[in-house]
Amino acid sequence: MDDQNKNLLIATALSFAVILVWFVLFPPPDPALDPETALPPASQTETAPIATTPDAAPVDTSTATQAGPTAVADAPRVEIETDRLTGSISLAGGRIDDLSLKDYRVSVEPNSDVVHLLNPVGTASPYYALFGWAPGGGLTLEDVPSVTTDWTVESGDRLTTDSPITLRWESPNGTIFRRLIEVDDDFMFTVTQSIENTTDTAISVAPYGLIARHGEPADLKNFFILHEGVVAMADGTLAEIDYDDMTDFPVVPTEGARAEVTQVAESGWIGFTDHYWMTTLIPDTGTPFRQVAKYNDASNIYQTEAVQPTVTIAPGQTQEVTTQLFAGAKEWETIREYQNNGVDRFIDAIDWGWFFFLTKPIFWLLHHLNLLIGNMGWAIIGLTLIIKAILFPLAYKSYVSMAKMKELQPEMEKIKERAGDDRQKLQQEMMEMYKKEKVNPASGCLPILLQIPIFFSLYKVIFVTLELRHAPWLGPFQDLSAPDPTSIFNLFGLLPWAAPEPGSLLALVFIGILPLLLGISMWLQQKLNPAPTDATQAMIFAWMPWVFMFMLGGFASGLVVYWIANNTITFTQQYLIMRSQGYKPDVFGNIKSSIKRSAKTGEK
Incomplete structure (x- = not known):
């Protein structure tokens, strides 16, 4: 899969996520009765x-x-x-x-x-x-x-x-x-x-x-x-x-x-x-x-x-x-x-919705995990572990490919510099490099595609099923079907007053602990992926975790718990697999370097 098609796939996934968030935060108004x-x-x-x-x-x-x-x-x-x-x-x-x-x-x-x-x-x-x-x-x-x-x-x-x-x-x-x-x-x-x-x-x-x-x-x-x-x-x-x-x-x-x-x-x-x-x-x-x-x-x-x-x-x-x-x-x-x-x-x-073939088994598994564990929040985390275990064979191939892509990042920069504005030459040299190094850039796309229906199905399960209503987890999280009740405004539940009303402007500014952890986990996961060579793409990807952190503050806290657990497990798996392939990720490296390199390449 060339960069153009990969970018299209990423754009489609992001568009899906943005539309979903928009409808969650700004649902159609209720019609007034005469x-x-x-x-x-x-x-x-x-x-x-x-x-x-x-x-x-x-x-x-x-x-x-x-x-x-x-x-x-x-x-x-x-x-x-x-x-x-x-x-x-x-x-x-x-x-x-x-x-x-x-x-x-x-x-x-x-x-x-x-x-x-x-x-x-x-x-x-x-x-x-x-x-x-x-x-x-x-x-x-x-x-x-x-x-x-x-x-x-x-x-x-x-x-x-x-x-x-x-x-x-x-x-x-x-x-x-x-x-x-x-x-x-x-x-x-x-x-x-x-x-x-x-x-x-x-x-x-x-x-x-x-x-x-x-x-x-x-x-x-x-x-x-x-x-x-x-x-x-x-x-x-x-x-x-x-x-x-x-x-x-x-x-x-x-x-x-x-x-x-x-x-x-x-x-x-x-x-x-x-x-x-x-x-x-x-x-x-x-x-x-x-x-x-x-x-x-x-x-x-x-x-x-x-x-x-x-x-x-x-x-x-x-x-x-x-x-x-x-x-x-x-x-x-x-x-x-x-x-x-x-x-x-x-x-x-x-x-059960359009993805009933996923929502039904996901709920069945979540329900029985809750019966076994006795806590719906930990059951969601347990469900995440099981889903990640099922998808691990695909994820392994993807992370191995990403590790190799990460190693090839300097060579890709050189190819782009040599090709200049010649897109055909750029694509040709990229494909030759992929073939020589036995790297399949498309292998990283399949896990992303699978995560979209799974995420949507779990969102459906958490939003629709009664078993998540008023389901407690720990501390201030006493209703996993409701948004995060904590906020910077109340020091994440330590002060004796409520967080701003979900959907309000204050709620978008004073986010809770779960959206904050979500943003951090997305940022850490992003650091393991190959940085885009295009300056605009690099800037978008750099801001994406923090944009999502604010946008998803109004989601059901149970769904945010799943997403945090998923990102954490993904980061751990990817980090360990990259290490096993001989690549030592610089997790806390500065993403600005890639943006500067891309900017210089553009000037030339």
């Missing part, structure tokens, strides 16, 4: 959940005037209490609309609030799950429970892992509806709906489940590396739909809103995913259903639905259907266990 539509009018707080069923003619999608937030808030409730969840179920519609995660807090402060996942109508960000039956032949809307139906508790006084509850409602025509709600030790609800036909004629209904979200989440990040919005699996095909894409859906008349409809034949699920939390509807495997992602312009409600086929119930007969609702944290082990128990490809609800 205050008049953030909370819909009382008459529009909820919309019709059902359109057509997978195997039947369209059902009636009209709804009666809905009760406002006050009526929902004043409705009786059934308490939810498990080791990991707390909340309540509103008997107005039998909605699961109040849920908090006991194991997770808003910040690293021990007294901060627990994470609230679901919120009832009347709060700032309503977010809830509903279940019911869409009327078909023989029934009207008044004959099936609506989103504000007053249910009664038939059995159970509160929902726990050991005590399910059963809700009951009898329609004006005498049809009896029951809803059995169970919850496991983690985050999975099982909702079994039954309908008893006490009339003297057959009736047709379509069971459904829906998750409704009023407006976009208040903490929506709108970050290019993270998917937030609808996540769905349909017969092995994963779909990820952002909130802004939902507003561009075409209007589907039978759905009464903008919608995207997918027919699922065997297995699937659909719901909303946040950074670390998720709600998902999961019909029984083997049951076909209609998967719907929907947005209502008038009410500013985002909605996902799982509508199962219409069933016909003869007089005196009872029909029941079961749907699961996952509402909780995207814990890798928990989600994997649900997948092992039959939820198809549920682990893909975690946003």
